[in-house]
Amino acid sequence: MNRLVENYLKIKSELPENVTLVAVSKTKPTEMIQTLYDAGVRDFGENKVQELCDKQLVLPNDINWHQIGHLQTNKVKYIAPFIYLVHAVDSEKLLIEINKRAQNFDRIQDLLLQIHIAEEDSKFGLDEAELFNLIEKLETNIFQYVNIRGLMGMATFTDDEIKIAKEFRGLRKLYEKVLQQSSFKEFNILSMGMSGDYKIAIAEGSNMVRLGSSIFGERN
Ligand SMILES: *Cc1c(COP(=O)(O)O)cnc(C)c1O
Numbered sequence: 001m002n003r004l005v006e007n008y009l010k011i012k013s014e015l016p017e018n019v020t021l022v023a024v025s026k027t028k029p030t031e032m033i034q035t036l037y038d039a040g041v042r043d044f045g046e047n048k049v050q051e052l053c054d055k056q057l058v059l060p061n062d063i064n065w066h067q068i069g070h071l072q073t074n075k076v077k078y079i080a081p082f083i084y085l086v087h088a089v090d091s092e093k094l095l096i097e098i099n100k101r102a103q104n105f106d107r108i109q110d111l112l113l114q115i116h117i118a119e120e121d122s123k124f125g126l127d128e129a130e131l132f133n134l135i136e137k138l139e140t141n142i143f144q145y146v147n148i149r150g151l152m153g154m155a156t157f158t159d160d161e162i163k164i165a166k167e168f169r170g171l172r173k174l175y176e177k178v179l180q181q182s183s184f185k186e187f188n189i190l191s192m193g194m195s196g197d198y199k200i201a202i203a204e205g206s207n208m209v210r211l212g213s214s215i216f217g218e219r220n
Helices: 003-013 030-038 049-058 073-079 092-104 128-138 161-181 198-203
Strands: 020-024 043-046 064-067 085-089 109-115 146-153 189-192 208-211
Touching: 003 020, 003 030, 030 049, 043 049, 049 064, 049 073, 073 092, 085 092, 085 146, 092 109, 092 128, 092 146, 109 128, 128 146, 128 161, 146 161, 161 189, 161 198, 198 208
Parallel strands: 020 043, 020 208, 043 064, 064 085, 085 109, 109 146, 146 189, 189 208
Antiparallel strands: none
């Protein structure tokens, strides 16, 4: 068997059954994606809109494309016709644009709200107050074309596993709080964990991990 496929299957087999594995294929060639696709893989993640659209154009139509990185408002229109799940919604402005474009294409867009849990300033995301402020608006009937499926977050890049666990635990708590306090009908995704920290994330309740380098090898 192909080594890439073998590697993917090994990682997948070690995950609990309820955890969705998103193969983060950014910077990797379409041939590698096709190889995994031929082995049955359907969930792929990209963080750059241009690269995502280029790949979507030449790869099979039934791939579930995940937009995992920060999304600029002016780029939404390019992915709106086909994107499966937007992981990093972090402002009302972006939400308004996604809702508008989804309406244009007669789609209901699934998305996750990104929460800022890391200590670094550079990582995007909402704080708790902003989250509940946004949820209040989402509970009105303004946003008819988006479906809030859950939360996403990225932990601090560090070797300190206790710190990482703490950050993921905080996100899990927020997730539970939203579950209790909102009326979202399909709120069931907690996207946390990358190659370096996904085992900790799963121990803290993640049910969707986004793995790039551990599947495809290091990026250049
Ligand atoms: C690149 C990226 C990943 C995957 O990172 P790896 O460390 O290669 O697993 C996950 N999530 C986001 C948002 C990313 O940009």
